[in-house]
Amino acid sequence: MTDARRLTPGPEITTGGHRGTAWSNWSGAVRGVADRLLTPGTTEQLREVVLDDGARARGISVVGSGHSYANLVAPAGRTLVDLRNHRGVVAVDPTAMTVTVKAGTTMRELNWELAAAGFALPNQSAIDEQTVAGVVATATHGSSPKQGTLSSHVVSARILTADGQVRAITQDDPELDGVRVHLGCLGVVLDLTFAIVPGHRLRKVVVRRPLPDVLASLDDFREVHFGGFWWYPHTSQAIVWSAAPTDEPHTSSPGPPGALLSKLCNNSWPPRVAGAAHYAAALAASTGGVQVTRCDDALLHHLPPPVQGTEYSVPFGQAADAIRALVREVRRGGLRISAPVDVRFTAADSAWLSPSRRGITCHIGVTHPVPARGSRMWIAPLRAVDSVLWNFEGRPHWAKVHFRTGQELAARYPEWSRFQELRRAWDPDGVFLGSHLRNLFEL
Numbered sequence: 001m002t003d004a005r006r007l008t009p010g011p012e013i014t015t016g017g018h019r020g021t022a023w024s025n026w027s028g029a030v031r032g033v034a035d036r037l038l039t040p041g042t043t044e045q046l047r048e049v050v051l052d053d054g055a056r057a058r059g060i061s062v063v064g065s066g067h068s069y070a071n072l073v074a075p076a077g078r079t080l081v082d083l084r085n086h087r088g089v090v091a092v093d094p095t096a097m098t099v100t101v102k103a104g105t106t107m108r109e110l111n112w113e114l115a116a117a118g119f120a121l122p123n124q125s126a127i128d129e130q131t132v133a134g135v136v137a138t139a140t141h142g143s144s145p146k147q148g149t150l151s152s153h154v155v156s157a158r159i160l161t162a163d164g165q166v167r168a169i170t171q172d173d174p175e176l177d178g179v180r181v182h183l184g185c186l187g188v189v190l191d192l193t194f195a196i197v198p199g200h201r202l203r204k205v206v207v208r209r210p211l212p213d214v215l216a217s218l219d220d221f222r223e224v225h226f227g228g229f230w231w232y233p234h235t236s237q238a239i240v241w242s243a244a245p246t247d248e249p250h251t252s253s254p255g256p257p258g259a260l261l262s263k264l265c266n267n268s269w270p271p272r273v274a275g276a277a278h279y280a281a282a283l284a285a286s287t288g289g290v291q292v293t294r295c296d297d298a299l300l301h302h303l304p305p306p307v308q309g310t311e312y313s314v315p316f317g318q319a320a321d322a323i324r325a326l327v328r329e330v331r332r333g334g335l336r337i338s339a340p341v342d343v344r345f346t347a348a349d350s351a352w353l354s355p356s357r358r359g360i361t362c363h364i365g366v367t368h369p370v371p372a373r374g375s376r377m378w379i380a381p382l383r384a385v386d387s388v389l390w391n392f393e394g395r396p397h398w399a400k401v402h403f404r405t406g407q408e409l410a411a412r413y414p415e416w417s418r419f420q421e422l423r424r425a426w427d428p429d430g431v432f433l434g435s436h437l438r439n440l441f442e443l
């Protein structure tokens with residue numbers, strides 16, 4: 001194992017806000033006044049919080065970067081534990097090809113550290129502002145039919161449970177598949193060890209195509225290394241992207257104009273105006289052409305203005321019909337949703353609560369702007385999307401908005417009871433169970 005590495009400072013990271021004890025997520029749609037917000041940096045300090053009678057009575061939520069749209073943190077009245085002082089790469093092991101990293105480290109910090117050492121994570125989500133523990137908690141994913149969610153790259157974890165014990169969970173422990181997607185309710189994740197790959201470049205190709213053609217040849221996505229597409233609602237335009245490892249030199253293309261795209265895409269205009277704006281956005285987005293960049297850069301996107309989002313994971317075989325049904329609903333209901341609708345793919349993975357557990361999975365993500373903190377305009381359109389995608393054996397993304405009960409979700413997760421048993425064993429008093437998860441898990 002190499003020595004601990006110093007964090008390389010990256011660009012500024014925008015996280016959820018916490019002034020005093022008022023906490024809100026990144027979009028500003030989830031907010032509440034916590035009892036206390038603590039920023040412990042050592043395991044001993046964390047243990048003191050976890051064993052403190054007052055904190056236990058009010059309930060404890062660990063917060064990452066606050067990028068979940070769902071109320072997983074459920075701040076109101078609780079003790080919030082922010083791990084911003086518990087960050088950094090602990091060790092890179094070039095023989096085992098793993099990195100061990102403290103739970104509060106952001107993905108961006110980890111990417112920079114790995115790149116400096118000549119390594120990379122096997123995959124990325126669309127942004128890198130989240131913490132490593134936050135990403136794993138909610139089955140955050142990228143887009144590769146050859147890889148599961150990012151939680152599938154976890155090879156071991158250390159977690160401080162409600163009894164003050166530190167549990168080290170490795171690949172030999174059956175609980176690892178429970179811990180992979182932990183939803184913050186098993187305890188405080190202290191550090192995670194991820195599989196890594198040698199640093200490399202990806203060649204990314206972006207083309208504009210009519211949506212019906214993309215859906216008719218959806219099977220092509222089974223073969224790509226990385227890839228997916230964006231549909232621009234109120235138009236029939238899609239932007240298809242794919243990326244694969246290359247030895248070609250780095251290109252200097254600036255890529256599509258992010259600020260212009262944000263203006264054109266993140267709106268709640270009436271459908272006719274939105275159609276024109278989204279068409280222009282699709283034209284602008286296709287100017288990326290071919291780019292060769294560092295592997296993590298190729299898979300990351302610019303952070304949009306605040307939005308709330310829903311996302312459903314459907315079996316690959318149902319994906320084309322699900323998207324066609326969504327297109328009909330957007331037309332019929334005149335839904336005012338942001339562009340683009342993000343369509344991505346993952347391989348099957350083994351986490352008990354992973355929406356990708358059953359086979360190649362298609363993830364369909366829809367967002368709506370949050371023009372002012374506390375705005376509720378997103379609820380009706382996202383509810384309509386939820387109703388459509390549920391009918392295609394959909395499983396909602398844990399971090400995003402959905403309108404389902406625990407009973408409905410339990411029926412879609414064969415390992416649901418196994419996860420509940422683990423949760424009850426490690427946290428019998430429900431110290432880490434906030435109101436949102438209590439509603440789901442206590443059925």
Ligand SMILES: Cc1cc2nc3c(=O)[nH]c(=O)nc-3n(C[C@H](O)[C@H](O)[C@H](O)COP(=O)(O)OP(=O)(O)OC[C@H]3O[C@@H](n4cnc5c(N)ncnc54)[C@H](O)[C@@H]3O)c2cc1C
Pocket residue numbers: 026061062063064065066067068069072073083103104124125126127129130131132133134135136137138139140141142183184185187188189190303304397399
């Ligand atoms: C702009 C944007 C883009 C996104 N892109 C993608 C994407 O490409 N793919 C995708 O699948 N998702 C995506 N997401 C969702 C995002 O990855 C998840 O919401 C992720 O969980 C956020 O991580 P976080 O660090 O902000 O955690 P938070 O949202 O702060 O917390 C998430 C959960 O993790 C728990 N938690 C955090 N740290 C710990 C810890 N140390 N111990 C125990 N529990 C902990 C919290 O209690 C909570 O339950 C995106 C979200 C946004 C806002």
